[in-house]
Amino acid sequence: HDTSVSTLVTSPNSNLLATGCEDGTTILWDNRENRIVRQWAVGAPIAFLEFSSDSKRIASPRISAVDHEVAIRSVAECSLLALLSGHIMPVTTCAWFPDDIKIASVSAETIASGTQAPTSRCI
Secondary structure, eight states: OOSOEEEEEEOTTSSEEEEEETTSEEEEEETTTTEEEEEEEOSSOOOOOEEOTTSSEEEEEEEOSSOEEEEEEETTTOOEEEEEEEESSOEEEEEEOTTSSEEEEEESSOSOEEEETTTTEEO
16 A cells, blocks of 8 residues: 555455555455455545455445445455445445345444445335
């Protein structure tokens, strides 16, 4: 990272470490080989990162022109799977439900927002 690391999390299967930075960069590290596996940038500080319990997806903040979102990415391909919207202020954290389908997210204006990750439907 070129700037300060603001968050880090280990995948539930312990194979990966994800680090997020103030400059909006996220890096996935291979814990066994101590190397970078994937890297992407969103242009906004990374306040949180959260792996799904199967370690196949990762949630991180994203800012659009309209609102603040939670981005769900595939760990294997780094592809964007879903954007969970509804917050008007930056999302500060999120957590996957045990079913790995729903996510609760928190921001200054909303205590918690539950969203179904595959459909992006607010619940």
